[in-house]
Amino acid sequence: MEVIIENLPLYWEGLLRTLFLSVVSGIIALILGTLLAAARVSPVAALRGFSTVYVEILRNTPLTIAFFFAAIVLPASA
Numbered sequence: 554m555e556v557i558i559e560n561l562p563l564y565w566e567g568l569l570r571t572l573f574l575s576v577v578s579g580i581i582a583l584i585l586g587t588l589l590a591a592a593r594v595s596p597v598a599a600l601r602g603f604s605t606v607y608v609e610i611l612r613n614t615p616l617t618i619a620f621f622f623a624a625i626v627l628p629a630s631a
Contacts, residue, residue, distance in 0.1 A: 589604045589607065
């Protein structure tokens with residue numbers, strides 16, 4: 554129990570950092586999603602095509618592949 558109490562500031566820092574990253578990523582996702590949704594209904598064919606391809610590629614990529622890429626490929630390339 555002492556170990557937990559001694560490291561309480563680290564837990565608090567981790568919680569605050571997690572909340573901050575959640576808020577920032579939520580805002581970015583909202584902005585990107587709104588732009589992509591607007592592009593999908595745009596009268597400009599190039600915007601419609603780009604957004605359709607982007608969304609379909611991301612929606613059809615299984616989460617397992619995304620985790621594999623983040624865990625194996627990204628650290629190897631750094």
